[in-house]
Amino acid sequence: xxxxxxxxxxxxxxxxxxxxxxxxxxxxxxxxxxxxxxxxxxxxxxxxxxxxxxxxxxxxxxxxxxxxxxxxxxxxxxxxxxxxxxxxxxxxxxxxxxxxxxxxxxxxxxxxxxxxxxxxxxxxxxxxxxxxxxxxxxxxxxxxxxxxxxxxxxxxxxxxxxxxxxxxxxxxxxxxxxxxxxxxxxxxxxxxxxxxxxxxxxxxxxxxxxxxxxxxxxxxxxxxxxxxxxxxxxxxxxxxxxxxxxxxxxxxxxxxxxxxxxxxxxxxxxxxxxxxxxxxxxxxxxxxxxxxxxxxxxxxxxxxxxxxxxxxxxxxxxxxxxxxxxxxxxxxx
Numbered sequence: 001x002x003x004x005x006x007x008x009x010x011x012x013x014x015x016x017x018x019x020x021x022x023x024x025x026x027x028x029x030x031x032x033x034x035x036x037x038x039x040x041x042x043x044x045x046x047x048x049x050x051x052x053x054x055x056x057x058x059x060x061x062x063x064x065x066x067x068x069x070x071x072x073x074x075x076x077x078x079x080x081x082x083x084x085x086x087x088x089x090x091x092x093x094x095x096x097x098x099x100x101x102x103x104x105x106x107x108x109x110x111x112x113x114x115x116x117x118x119x120x121x122x123x124x125x126x127x128x129x130x131x132x133x134x135x136x137x138x139x140x141x142x143x144x145x146x147x148x149x150x151x152x153x154x155x156x157x158x159x160x161x162x163x164x165x166x167x168x169x170x171x172x173x174x175x176x177x178x179x180x181x182x183x184x185x186x187x188x189x190x191x192x193x194x195x196x197x198x199x200x201x202x203x204x205x206x207x208x209x210x211x212x213x214x215x216x217x218x219x220x221x222x223x224x225x226x227x228x229x230x231x232x233x234x235x236x237x238x239x240x241x242x243x244x245x246x247x248x249x250x251x252x253x254x255x256x257x258x259x260x261x262x263x264x265x266x267x268x269x270x271x272x273x274x275x276x277x278x279x280x281x282x283x284x285x286x287x288x289x290x291x292x293x294x295x296x297x298x299x300x301x302x303x304x305x306x307x308x309x310x311x312x313x314x315x316x317x318x319x320x321x322x323x324x325x326x327x328x329x330x331x332x333x
Contacts, residue, residue: 015226015254017247018180018211019043020237021082021153023112028065028073029277029291033270034240035077037262039247042078044153047109049122050085050094060101067101080105080151084112086121086132088139095140099148106144108137108176110154110167113186118158124186127158130166137174151178153213156198157185168202180211180235190238199229211235217242222250242301244270264305265333271295271309272326279319288319 019026019034021044026034031043045064048055066072066079073079081103085091095106110133112123126133133154141150152171156164171179181202183194194214203210212229216222217239225234240246245262252259271292278288293313299306309329316322 016041016211016233017250018233018235019077019240019247020213020235021046021107021109022237022241023047023114025238025241025294027291028063029274029281030241030295031066031073031077031079032075032277033274034244034247035073036075037244037248037270038075039245039249039251040077040236042080043073044080044082044107047082047084047112048094049117050083050087050091052087052090054090054093054097057101060098060103064103067103071102071104078105080107080149082107082109082153084109084117084122086126086136088136091136092140092143095144099145104147105149105151106140108140108150108152110152110171111182111186113155113189118186124155124158127155127163127167127186130163130170133167134170134174137171137176141175149178150176151180152176153180153182155182155185156195159185159187161185161195161198164198165202165205168206172206172208176208178209178211179206180213182237183212183214183229194225196225196228199225199231203230209233213237215239216246218246219249219253222253238298241295241298244299264303267299267303267306268309268326268330268333272330275319275323275326279323283319286317289313289317289322292322 017040019040023046027046048063061067064079064081071079081098083091083106109123110126117123118125144150154167168179181199183196183199192215199212210231211233212225212231213235216225216234216236222234236247244267249259275288275292278291296306296310312325312329313322316325
């Protein structure tokens with residue numbers, strides 16, 4: 001494990017570490033677990049898709065139950081709600097409804113690569129039209145109360161990167177107060193490499209706070225993305241799920257400390273709590289089983305032991321059987 005000194009920090013505040021809004025992966029339960037493990041300064045919900053309706057209270061609470069906890073996870077980490085859409089006026093109406101519920105940070109999605117979303121003029125498809133992006137951002141900013149924080153997340157483009165700088169300028173000109181850049185185009189999906197040097201190019205032409213995102217799977221990756229992008233702030237995505245204590249390691253590093261990587265024996269205890277929280281949320285569906293197996297499949301990238309546990313649970317469907325097998329497995333460690 002590398003324990004070199006951190007790269008130069010901003011003089012006005014320490015580096016921020018954010019948890020990415022990964023659709024179908026980081027819901028409120030995963031946010032609860034990962035922020036309790038520690039290291040994160042903030043997180044963003046899965047996107048709320050805005051089409052032709054104004055969502056009611058239950059929809060907002062579904063995506064962000066943290067509204068009931070002053071927009072924070074149980075461990076106290078701030079949460080932002082993410083909106084995805086292309087109808088600026090309807091996005092304003094939904095944003096104002098969310099604000100009336102108490103939400104104080106809205107994030108705009110200009111990066112989702114999902115074909116269904118893009119076919120309906122949402123997410124990364126908008127990166128073809130910087131002026132449209134500016135119109136969406138500026139319309140929302142103009143209608144929001146001044147104290148509501150507005151940020152955005154983008155990729156480097158749709159098919160190519162030719163408009164990356166224009167899109168970043170559009171988001172800044174529209175009045176966003178922070179921009180996160182996932183360093184790939186839509187077409188590149190999640191295939192390596194992430195083009196961190198392009199974040200640096202954006203860093204050179206916009207003044208708003210910039211957050212670097214893409215392919216941070218280790219402490220070494222974190223150091224390199226900051227060095228190459230010249231950004232203090234970083235957003236973790238899949239790496240935080242594959243290595244649940246990655247944010248905790250990074251936070252310790254930024255305090256000039258060096259800590260041990262979380263052992264598998266601790267990981268399984270978090271898995272047990274994760275299953276319990278999933279069961280409390282929706283015990284009558286396949287949700288707890290599917291989510292636990294999904295996480296185990298990702299943990300295999302870093303913990304070989306996860307494959308053994310995954311195989312033990314693979315054919316089990318009831319929560320009772322899964323809990324019993326998991327507890328029996330933990331007892332053998």
